[in-house]
Amino acid sequence: MSHKSRSSLAAKRHPRAPVFAALGDETRLSLVAKLCSGQAHSISQLTEGSKLTRQAITKHLRLLERVGIVHSVRTGRESRFEFDPEPIEEMKKYLDFVSQQWDQALSRLKSFVED
Amino acid sequence: MDSHIEKRIELKAPVSRVWRALTDYREFGEWFRVKLDGPFVPGQVSRGQVTYPGYEHLKWEAVVQKMEPERLFSFTWHPYAVDPKIDYSQETPTLVEFRLEKTTSGTRLLLTESGFDNIPSDRRLEAFRMNDGGWTEQMKNIETYVAQKS
Numbered sequence: 001m002s003h004k005s006r007s008s009l010a011a012k013r014h015p016r017a018p019v020f021a022a023l024g025d026e027t028r029l030s031l032v033a034k035l036c037s038g039q040a041h042s043i044s045q046l047t048e049g050s051k052l053t054r055q056a057i058t059k060h061l062r063l064l065e066r067v068g069i070v071h072s073v074r075t076g077r078e079s080r081f082e083f084d085p086e087p088i089e090e091m092k093k094y095l096d097f098v099s100q101q102w103d104q105a106l107s108r109l110k111s112f113v114e115d
Numbered sequence: 116m117d118s119h120i121e122k123r124i125e126l127k128a129p130v131s132r133v134w135r136a137l138t139d140y141r142e143f144g145e146w147f148r149v150k151l152d153g154p155f156v157p158g159q160v161s162r163g164q165v166t167y168p169g170y171e172h173l174k175w176e177a178v179v180q181k182m183e184p185e186r187l188f189s190f191t192w193h194p195y196a197v198d199p200k201i202d203y204s205q206e207t208p209t210l211v212e213f214r215l216e217k218t219t220s221g222t223r224l225l226l227t228e229s230g231f232d233n234i235p236s237d238r239r240l241e242a243f244r245m246n247d248g249g250w251t252e253q254m255k256n257i258e259t260y261v262a263q264k265s
Contacts, residue, residue: 020231022199095231098194098228099120101194102120102122107145108147108222109124109126109148109224110124111146112136112145113128113132113136113144114127114128
């Protein structure tokens with residue numbers, strides 16, 4: 001791992017656990033999946049076909065909003081929600097980074113024990 | 116989100132050799148590139164100084180969890196805590212587990228690092244089970260979307 005990628009990673013680092021946790025729920029995951037189409041959806045559209053109430057869906061959306069996975073946009077009296085891929089991208093980058101570090105460490109271990 | 120890391124590696128060395136490389140603090144330090152203050156003891160904090168070229172200013176800290184001879188070695192830590200300005204102690208640590216298995220050619224080492232999402236693993240397993248194939252499918256959708264956007 002080069003200096004550059006380490007420092008850029010550190011600079012962008014902020015708590016990721018809430019993002020992971022926000023996605024660790026079936027309802028929220030399905031909301032994110034719907035919003036992945038790229039279009040903004042209203043709460044009514046997102047409640048359609050769900051067993052949950054509008055209030056419950058709104059609560060889930062607000063939680064996703066707090067970790068930055070969705071944003072709400074007001075059009076007239078209605079809030080519409082859209083997907084923001086950035087927190088997930090960042091999280092993926094972070095996991096990839098840790099994963100690469102392990103690859104390197106394990107290959108050092110391999111040479112160490114096989115020599 | 117599948118938030119754990121899993122690595123499998125075949126080593127042409129006996130289990131006892133690999134076990135020593137993992138759990139003897141000096142040997143661990145050799146390949147991991149850290150100078151540890153003392154031996155690993157379950158339940159105790161292990162401290163040291165990173166020796167990876169360019170990162171010698173960084174401290175190393177982990178809490179040893181389990182040492183089951185020639186089977187399992189685990190510790191919790193803050194993975195690659197590379198920014199000295201950040202107080203990592205505020206974040207929930209992740210769990211690193213090394214599992215050893217004897218094979219005909221030597222040792223199979225399975226490494227997992229879990230806990231990136233701060234959810235107790237038993238609950239997460241339950242969530243995965245409930246989601247069935249749906250979870251994987253939806254993650255694929257999200258990843259496709261992210262790939263298109265980036």
